[in-house]
Amino acid sequence: MSLLLAAIIGMLFASALYMMMRRSFVKLTIGLILIGHSANLLIFTCAATRRDGSMERLPPGLIEEGQTRIEGEFADPLPFALILTAIVIAFAITAFTLVLVKRAYQEVGTDDLDNMRTTDR
Amino acid sequence: MMLSLAILALLSVAAPWVCRYAGPARGVVLAAFPLGIGAWFASKIPSVADGGGIVETFAWLPELGLELTFRLDGLGLLFALLVTLIGAGVLLYAGTYMQGHHQIGRFFAYLIGFMTSMLGLVLADNLILLFIFWELTSITSYLLIGFNHDKKESRSGALQALMVTGLGGLAMLAGLVVLAFAAGDLAGVAGGVWNMSELPEGLSGHAHYPWIVALVLAGCLTKSAQFPFYFWLPSAMAAPSLVSAYLHSSTMVKAGVYLIARLHPNLATGTAEGLWEGLLIGFGAATMFVGAYLATRQTLYKRLLAYSTVSSLGVMVMLIGMGHPDAAAAYILAHAMFKGCLFLVAGIVDHEAGEKDVAEIGRLFRAMPATGMAALLAGISMAGVPLAPLAGFVAKEKMIKAGLDAGPLTALLTALIIAAGSFTVFIAIMTGFKPFFGKAQREPKKHAHEAPWPMLAAPVILAVLGIVYALVPALFATPVVTAAGEAIKGGPFEAALRLDAFYYYEISLALGLSLLATLIGVGIYFGRGLWVKATSPFAKLDGVVGPARMYDYAMLGLTKGSWAQTRVLQNGSLQVYIKMTLVAILGMFAWAIWRTGALPSVGTNFERTGLLEWVLIISIAVSAIVATRLGSRLATVAVLGVIGYAVAVVFALYGGPDAAMTQFAVETLIVVIFVLVVYHLPRFAVYSGLAVRMMDLLLAATFGGVMACLVLAAGSQELFAPISAYFNEAAMPETPDGQSAYGRNLVNIILVDFRSVDTLGELVVLGIAAIGVYTLMKLRDDHEGTPVAEREGDEDEREGGNA
Amino acid sequence: MNSLVLQTASRFLLPLLLLLSVVILLRGHNTPGGGFVGGLLAASAFALQAMAFDVESARRMLRVNLLAMVGLGLTLALVSGFFSLSVGGPLLKGLWFEVPVLGFDDPIKIGTPVLFDIGVYLTVLGVVLTMIFTLQEVVE
Incomplete structure (x- = not known):
């Protein structure tokens, strides 16, 4: 799984950056969404990977009723906490960018970023 | 001492309210504070003169060993007296001079703020503290020079002063740090010696000594307007006259001289050939001559005084370098009196007669006798007219004697001193005599009349003190100058200091030379048309390759350079930014691989995948x-x-x-x-050509591949133990104990307890995004029919709101 | 969008989703869930209402100005952090109290982190709905 995950993270980064380098504002937005997923998966690898580099389905960081700690292996909760907030922030950024695209298209009449450069008079 | 600084700092903040409620009495009210503080300092003269300094220490951050140390010794006392007493006079003067200005409260806040910084500067013993006050004087000076900010020359003059002194200050900071660590080396103190009073002997033998001297002097020479950095001082004359009197003759420009004097005992080599002494004599003598010469070509009252101040600052630096601390201290005190007085007189002439050009005016004595008397006394003092028992005469005799005692440099230095002295006599006539007794080219613009008493008080007192200085030196001059001189020298004088004018009434070479300089000066005054014509070729040369011109070129180059780099690096194209970022990151990876010589190891323990x-x-x-x-x-x-x-x-x-x-x-x-x-x-559109897309694809794919390798490499590294073991332990106690989080879901506990400050920040980001969306869609103004200029203003505001 | 199916579904789903979101919020300290998920879930409930009927009806149902809700959520989260200052702890340190309630065997446990999580819930709900409603109103 770790090898596959590494490959998929690389692939997601590649397509995200390719989209972000396009001159079309909508495509840039899609690139932003993709790079959010890539980054989240990157952080995720820290949570689920063992120290020897192997990866397994570990139980979540939940303490059983009546216990005071988790016995045995469990998935590192800190990366998941970071991912959780990152997801919500990425959502807000995506929504904001979509609105910006729509508004800019409405005002400027183009979605070509190269043509928008001259609009900040 | 710290109390006095605190009082002034508070006064600076309170000044606008005082101005509003005290009305015309504002000058008196505000001046009372520095006057009281000055009186306190004056009461310390006897004990300081006997060698008893005062030290106050405030433990600021004792955990880090940061202490604010203030020390009052002879040198600090001389400057503290100048700062507070002349400051009091200037505040009194300003209460009337600035009357009716719509930003008078702000003006007083700046002026008293400057006073606080300057007083802190001369009292600080800690090097960092000194630097902070040093920079504060630069900033407050910037605000004061640019006070009439609706005038272009005020703004450019303020910026020029800030650039020159600010850059010098940065060099000085580096120099002070090197100094502290070099001192630490010598004293065997790890972390450096930061208090100036604790600097050890023998710094001149340290390997970094040349760097220390070069960097510290860069700060001092720019601040004290030495050649070739003097040009900012005449530009700074755009400030109101009293600011020039206070900052640009009595106090701030002397900060560089002060620091040179302060560090002289530690950095001097003891011989005239040493690096420190050589630089001081070289720069000082050049400044003395160039400043005085340039002054002779001016006709505006304040510019005459500005260039002559440049010359005087050169004299002070030169005298310290020549190893005559007594002469330097005597000159500093005398100069503060006659030059401060003349600057204030220039302000009165401008204010009451509406005139700035001394070539045009004359015969104002009848209209303003008190001002005229003060100006005449100060002028005679400045010229150092032989046998006139005034402060300037004493200082000048000591200076000429120093020049005659300069070993192999005697001939050169004496010639320069006499030349500069002749020019100074001419300037003194132009500023102290001509406007009041000379021939008038025309009637003054305003109906000239005497200034009201608050404006007269300071110049008249300063002029009279010039007489007291030389006639009854024991009253204040001798103890102050002796204490300051001994602090500069770093030890007691062998013989008692003689500042009484009659001591110098003897037939000697010095007196003869002084007489010669006076005669030449008078000669230039009567032949001044000829003089201007004879020197104009040099002036043309100065306009092409002079320091001021060089500064202009440098600023132009800076602007053009930053413009060019902005066009390349910040051209507004997102694609370019992304590409540059990617290339930079890839480059860093490549560099790391090249440095370590190997690819990072990749884990090999691959498990079966479901x-x-x-x-x-x-x-x-x-x-x-x-x-x-x-x-x-x-x-x-x-x-x-x-x-x-x-x-x-x-x-x-x-x-x-x-x-x-x-x-x-x-x-x-x-x-x-x-x-x-x-x-x-909008519909998806393809804007780029095939070649561009392929290049982008290659770059993106390379970066993706690197990221994939990074994931594999990082998975098998353990740099430190994960913190989740602690979370596991601390999450769920038997009962809430105030130490633990008390929950079972570790992820949620991290979000709302262990790292809740992070979460709070993220909530704020979310809120801002929501406001951004809301304003983008809801608050749209109808721009139609609005001129572009007004639209720009709108958009700036909107950007500010979203940022 | 005036789909009868959507409208009927919304009538049933809205209270259910809201109830679920509150349960997820309050149970989040011990089981998966919490303010972020709860807030998102509640937001989707109102988004459904707005799509099935219109934004106006969803706003009426909320009764609160959305940006005010964001402000309230932020304030709650911040205020929950001040309690610990009163006992000399660092800002935002969690404090728990056991409150005995009549009719229950175990005392009810109340902590400042719950207050913080409610702040998260309100902020997320307000932010998401501001975005969706604003867009939808412009489209309508």
């Missing part, structure tokens, strides 16, 4: 590729949804139910939003 994982990974991979190729907007939304849900399932499988739930909910909401706007979005 069917569900294969399905998820393949669907993400296919979707990621398809998303970049699709032309349909709706299909792209669907594909993105697939990726989002697949990622959520991955989280759910591998121990992250919270993240998975969030991802599911967010993905659903994103789809909702896309559905809302998708038909209002």
Whole structure:
């Protein structure tokens, strides 16, 4: 799984950056969404990977009723906490960018970023 | 001492209110404070003169060993007296001079703020503290020079002063740090010696000595307007006259002289050939001559005084370098009196007669006798007219005697002193005599009349003190000058200091030379038309290659350079930014691999992968590729949804139910939003050519490959133990004990307890994004029919709101 | 969108989803869930209402100005952090109290982190709905 995950993270980064380098504002937005997923998966690898580099389905960081700690292996909760907030922030950024695209298209009449450069008079 | 600084700092803040409620009495009220503080300092003269200093220490951050140390010794006392007493006079003067100005409260706040910084500067013993006050004087001076900010020359003059002194200050900071560590080396103190009073002997033998001297002097020479940095001082004359009197003759420009004097005992080599002494004599003598010469070509009252101040500052630096601290201290005190007086007189002439050009005016004595008397006394003192028992005469005799005692440099230095002295006599006639007794070219613009008493007080007192200085030196001059001189020298004088004028009434070479200089000066005055004509070729040369011109070139180059780099690096194209970032990161990776000589090791322990994982990974991979190729907007939304849900399932499988739930909910909401706007979005368009797209693809693919390797490499590294073991222990106690989080879901506990400050910050970001969306869609102003200029203003405000 | 199916579904789903979101919020300290998920879930409930009927009806149902809700959420989260200052702890340190309630065997446990999580819930709900409603109103 770790090898596959590494490959998929690389692939997601590649397509995200390719989209972000396009001159079309909508495509840039899609690139932003993709790079959010890539980054989240990157952080995720820290949570689920063992120290020897192997990866397994570990139980979540939940303490059983009546216990005071988790016995045995469990998935590192800190990366998941970071991912959780990152997801919500990425959502807000995506929504904001979509609105910006729509508004800019409405005002400027183009979605070509190269043509928008001259609009900040 | 610290109390006095605190009082002045508070007064600076309170000044606008005082100005509002005290009305015309504001000058008196405000001047009372520095006057009282000055009186306190004056009461310390006897004990300081006997060698008893005062030290106050305030433990600021004792954990870090940071202490604010203030020390009052002879040198500090001389400057503290100048700062507070002349400051009091200037405040009194300003209360009337600035009357009716719409920003008078702000003016007083700046002026008293400057006074606080300057007083702190001369009392600070700690090097960092000294630097902070040093920079504060630069900043307050900038504000004061640019006070009439609606005038272009005020703004450019203020900026020039700030650039020159600020850059010098930065060099000086580096020099002070090197100094502190070099001193630490010698004294065997790790972390450096930061108090100037504790600097050890023998710094001149340290390997870094040349650097210390060069960097510290860079700060001192720019601040004290030495050649070739003097040009900012005449430009600074755009400030109100009293600011020039206070900052640019009595106090701030002497900060450089002060620091040179302060460090002289530690940095001097003891011989005239030493680096420190050589530089001081060289720069000082050049400044003395060039400043005085340039002054002779001016006709504006304040510019005459400005250039002559440049010359005087050169004299002070030169005298310290020549090893005559007594002469330097005597000159500093005398100069503060006659030059401060003349600057204030220049302000009166401008204020009451509306005249700035001394070549035009004359015969003002009848209209303003008190001002005229003060100016005449100060002028005679400045000229150092032989046998006139005034402060300037004493100082000048000591200076000429120093020049005659300069070993191999005697001939050169004496010639320069006499030349500069002759020019100074001419300047003194032009400023102290001509406006009041000379021939008038025309009537003054305003109906000239005497100034009111608050404006007269300071110049008249300063002029009279010039007489007291030389006739009854024991009253204040001898103890102050002796204490200051001994502090500069770093030890007691062998013989008692003689500052009484009659001591110098003897037939000697010095007196003869002084007489000669006076005669030449008078000669230039009567032949001044000829003089200007004779020297104009040099003036033309100065306009082409002079220091001021060089400064202009440097500023122009800076502007052009930053313009060019902005066009290349910040051209506003997002694609270029992304590409530059990627290339830079890839370069850093390549550099790291080249340095370590090996690729990072990749874990080899690959486990079997289940069917569900294969399905998820393949669907993400296919979707990621398809998303970049699709032309349909709706299909792209669907594909993105697939990726989002697949990622959520991955989280759910591998121990992250919270993240998975969030991802599911967010993905659903994103789809909702896309559905809302998708038909209002522009269609997908291909703008770039094939070659560009291939290049981008190559770059993106390379970066993706590097990231994949990074994931593999990072997975098998353990740099430090994960903190989750602590979270596990601290999460769930038997009972709430005030130390633990008391919850079972570790992810949630991290969010709301262990790292809740992070979460709070993220909530704020969310709120800002919501406000951004709201303003973008709801608050649209109708721009039609609005001129572009006004639109720009609107948009600036909107950007500020979103930022 | 005036789909009868959607409208009927919304009538049933809205209270259910809201109830679920509150349960997820309050149970989040011990089981998967919490303010972020709860807030998103509640937001989707109102988004559904707005899509089935219109934004106006969803706003009426909320009764609160959305940006005010964001402000309230932020304030709650911040205020929850001040309690610990009163006992000399660092800002935002969690404090728990056991409150005995009549009719229950175990005392009810109340902590400042719950207050913080409610702040998160309100902020997320307000932010998401501001975005969706604003967009939808412009589209309508």
